[in-house]
Amino acid sequence: MQDVLIHLGHGFLTVFQPINIFVLMIGLVLGLLVAVLPGLTLVMGVVLALPFTYKMGITPAVILLTAMYITGTYGGAFTAILFRIPGEPIDVPLLWDGYEMAKKGEPAKALGWTLFAALAGGLVAAVVMVAASEPVAKIALSFSAPEYFALVFFGLASVVCLGGGSQVNAFISLFIGLLIASVGVDGTYGIERFSFGIDTLRDGIEYLGVMVGAYGLGEVLSRLERGFTSPTLEKVGKIETKLPSTAELMSVKGSFARSSILGILIGIVPGAGATIASFLSYGVEAQYGRRRKEMGTGIAEGIVAPQAAATASVGGAMIPLLTMGIPGSGATAIILGAFMLQGVQPGPQVFVSQPDLIYAIFASVFVALIGMCLLGYFAIKALVKVLDFREAAVSAFVVMFCFIGALAARNNVNDLWTIVAFGAVGYLFEKFRFPIAPMVLGTILGPLAENYFLTAMISAEGDWTTFFTRPVSLVLMLLSAVTLVFPTYRNWRESRAGG
Amino acid sequence: MKREAKGAGAACLAPIHKGESMLALRRAAPYAAVLMVGAYLYWLALGFEFPHVPGRLGPDAWPKMVLGLLLVTCLVGLVNSFRRVDVPVVRGGAGDTHPVLPGDIPDEDLGPSRYGLVAMGFALFLAYPIALEWLGFPIATFLLMALFMLVGQWRNVPAVLLISLLGSLALFYIFRGIVYVSLPLGTGQFQTFTLWLAQLLQMR
DSSP, X not given: OHHHHHHHHHHHHHHTSHHHHHHHHHHHHHHHHHHHOTTOOXXXXXXXXXXXXXXXXXXXXXXXXXXXXXXXXXXXXXXXXXXXXXXXXXXXXXXXXXXXXXXXXXXXXXHHHHHHHHHHHHHHHXXXXXXXXXXXXXXXXXXXXXXXXXXXXXXXXXXXXXXOSOHHHHXXXXXXXXXXXXXXXXXXXXXXXXOTTOHHHHTOOOHHHHHIIIIIIXXXXXXXXXXXXOOOOOOOSOOOOOOOOHHHHHHTHXXXXXXXXXXXXXXXXXXXXXXXXXXXXXHHHHHHSTTGXXXXXXXXXXXXXXXXXXXXXXXXXXXXXXXXXXXXXXXXXXXXXXXXXXXXXXXXXXXXXXXXXXXXXXXXXXXXXHHHHHHHHHSHHHHGGGGGSOXXXXXXXXXXHHHHHHHHHHXXXXXXXXXXXXXXXXXXXXXXXXXXXXXXXXXXXXXHHHHHHHHHHHHTTTOTTHHHHSHHHHHHHHHHHHHHHHHHHHHHHHHHHTO | OOOOOOGGGOOOOOOOOTTOHHHHHHHHHHHHHHHHHHHHHHHXXXXXXXXXXXXSOOTTHHHHHHHHHHHHHHHHHHHHHHHTOOOOOOBTBGGGGTTOOGGGOOGGGGOOOOHXXXXXXXXXXXXXXXXXXXXXXXXXXXXXHHHHHHHTTOOOHHHHHHHHHHHHHHHHIIIIIISOOOOOOOSHHHHHHHXXXXXXXXXX
């Protein structure tokens, strides 16, 4: 424990170096702007910031993206509560109680609750992240192919089943992602798979291209279909935040504890991110909370639950990323991309070889949380003015950042065709209600899944029961089975109950 | 538009009626398209040539497994399309987010879908990589930004031109001058112009 604290102290010193604190502040402002603008999602914002990191060192690069990720879970609360404009899908549950509280004449109080929930949820998760990462990394060192395959399988199962909506569409999206990952020259046998003689495909399809295209260009095309119908910004006389009193805080301690724990756990599950944490936490509060019958009428619990869970999910999502190299959410997938572009593969070995880097990232989470709240408290009035920008102009810049991001990764103009193609795929997915997240996660985790699967099968001489005879992989496979079967069972029960 | 949980009776399995067949066909179209492409890729995977090692899975095993699962799932989707299955959505699932649009504006209030705009926007995306190599980054970017804003229904031409000009210059300066990304220079006279501009902006 003492070692951890010493490393963390060094981490804080690293974060407070001029370049690192500068990029952290930039990340906080950009994250808030992205979260406030309805046309930009958190993941898209982090994607768009990626090209700026190419020439940075690994530490400021990851600090920038992590700061954006953290504030991205908080900034949209302002527009959701004050203007009924959810800047992010994460903020939708805040419409149900946050906006209702504002309508009752207490917008400052509602903003105070979100600030408290984001700060407290985020700090609890950050403490858990620091405390749990090294032990998890040590355990991960003992994992071999069956355990890693089971872990990846669990992540893929989770992204399909926790996402809600049509499971069939989610599965199709996932399988398409896994197929995309298999395109190109096979690493073991050296044969070409689905490359059709095209050089760009022979090298494989980079998941960053898939992400930038589907999330960036696809989303822009979807909004263009409506002629960029921007929401109008109502006039709000004063934008201020009023923090809750100690007595009020104590009255929601149960909701806070539930949501923070849920947020951390959902963050840890590969594939599930802040949006799922926010919705599930609201759902849990509506089912089990002390004031569950009042949910949706503008009560504090309805604000604390989604906001604390959303911000807590960041700390949770960083654990599998840093300890096993497996992204826990869309944003961490991009942070993984930033690591790999710098030639660093996150995983248990990094804790041994580059502890300074890991603990600087940990320390930056704490600093970013505090900076985020200060910025939210003092500067939000200026930041929400970005809603006055014309959506056509904002989208034109989004498109440009997508193209530059794809171009800068390998300095290859052919990569632009990849993002254009996946822009069309993203638009069609949106149109036909196929979720994009499983495809993206499939593209990221596909090579890992195939590699671990084949390695495990070779080690076990073709005996597939190897995944069920080792304790850790058995537990993970059982969890995956429950994750896959439960929604089907729930739907079946509901349809029976409805006659 | 919030998609409310339809409660217990959400999953509705009913035979299809006259007049709904077109709707069912529309629902089935994406599954049929993916099914056909998947079947073709499976056929391609059957033809992968590699040295077989007894007792060891080849490079075709994983894609075949994924494609097999994809085909089965598409068939389920196809069958569901014709059985009019309404997928229940429980509040608290992330799927709830999908129909929620900025400002919680119902779909119908946003006006009709404008596929012409999408086609024009996509045509601009397709043209950009070609223009980039021919015209170079600053000119291609200026044109893309200006045309995209006009396609996006912003009719204030002076503002569009000014933002496009400043935007393309700023992006050129930041990414070539500060981040050192190797941006395309263009060909012939356009290359000369790009290099002149870089010199003017005091870039290396």
